[in-house]
Amino acid sequence: MKKTHATVNISGQSMEDILLALDQVHAKVTGGYLCGSDRNESGSYLFEIYEDDLLV
Structure with a gap:
């Protein structure tokens, strides 16, 4: 069985920046991307989706 993980790192100058990055x-994840990043003058994000095998 596999377990899926997501790592997301977001920074911004305001809560609006954080919410925009979350959107x-x-x-991106809904569109099928497994990793990505972007930044501008007010914030940035970095994410990764990965799976690992569980030993049962």
Whole structure:
């Protein structure tokens, strides 16, 4: 059996920046991306989706 993990790192100058970055990460993951990053003058995000095998 596999377990899926997500690592997300977001920074911004305001809560609005954080929420915008969360929306962007959601759109990328929904679109099938397994990793990505972006930044501008007010914030940045980095994410990774990965799976590992569970030993049962």
